[in-house]
Amino acid sequence: MATFTKRGDSWFVRIRRKGHSSISRSFNTRSEAERWALTIESGMGVGTYVDNRETLTTTLHECLERYAREVMPLKKGAAREAYRVKMWQADKLAVKAIGAIKQTDMARWRDSKLASGLSGTSVKLDLSLLSHVFTIAIKEWGFPLTNPVAMIRKPKSGMARNRRFESGEEERLLKSCSPELKAFVILALQTGMRRGELCSLRRSWIKGRVAYLPDTKNGMPRAVPLSTRALETIASLPLRIDGVLFGLLPDAYTKGFMRACRKAEIVDFHLHDLRHEATSRFFEKGLDVMQVKEITGHKSLQMLSRYTHLKTDDLAQLLC
Secondary structure (H helix, E strand, O other): OEEEEEEOOEEEEEEOOOOOOOEEEEEOOHHHHHHHHHHHHHHHHHOOOOOOHHHHHOEHHHHHHHHHHHOHHHOOOHHHHHHHHHHHHHOHHHHOEHHHOOHHHHHHHHHHHHHOOOOHHHHHHHHHHHHHHHHHHHHOOOOOOOOOHHHOOOOOOOOOOOOOOOOOHHHHHHHHOOHHHHHHHHHHHHHOOOHHHHHHOEHHHEEOOEEEEOOOOOOOOEEEEOOHHHHHHHHHOOOOOOOEOOOOOHHHHHHHHHHHHHHOOOOOOOOOHHHHHHHHHHHHOOOOHHHHHHHHOOOOHHHHHOOOOOOHHHHHHHOO
8 A cells, every 4th residue: 555754845655565565756746646656556456567666776787797797608709798798888878777778779879880980780799789688687687678679770781701812812821920820820721610619629629530629609519521731730730738729819810810911911801701711612622502511510501601702713614
């Protein structure tokens, strides 16, 4: 039931009802307090009342901290997600209560980022992270919310990259690499492995001419056949006590690759383009789609097609 108390120039009303937490609020007049109390008690009576006080007192920044603590460590891309979490925590939306963030806020954020020159793909990834925070808050933390990110249009992704080595670039790049980075690049080209897969590769996982990857980006194990050059490259690497082939963090190889490209005067070539190059070469060797899919570990043929860009001159030869 509701109790009303006069406090100076305002009326304080408190509602206590079995099965619900106590709720209170102050109003300028008793009539306003009575109307509010009637609405709340009616909702409690028919089971439609939702206590959203926690959503209006918990900021997005606090939710992001909890997400980073409870959810992010369980995800494969934790390091990259940590960067996006920090980005959102620095955003002006982070000071707002999570229950006060509306789809109009997210639409304005999307439009401002696109207007600043950020790519549609990057904006989609940032929104995806925030959408997952809202989903976890709803499903696991019990917050009575709607997901505002799910209610807005997502920007279109950019065109899939189709950058491949041009004449002489591969040779110049390998000459510009340190011995370890050179081995890393050669194995990437020979196997089509992702950066993280190469960084975690252990000698004990290599049996004969096959590297057995127990855990990959898509969560499925994969067996990768090794060419003669790949085996020779692995044999050239020094033995490490921890058993891994490469001892640096993934970002170190990315930065080293960028330096090597600058030294070799190679423009607009990314480390991940090596996987694209390797996949295209598999097709050029005559492997069929299912064989390449088995090697690269792409979940779907649509995803595989984004990495495949056969050289037009080679295709023309097939038509002769």
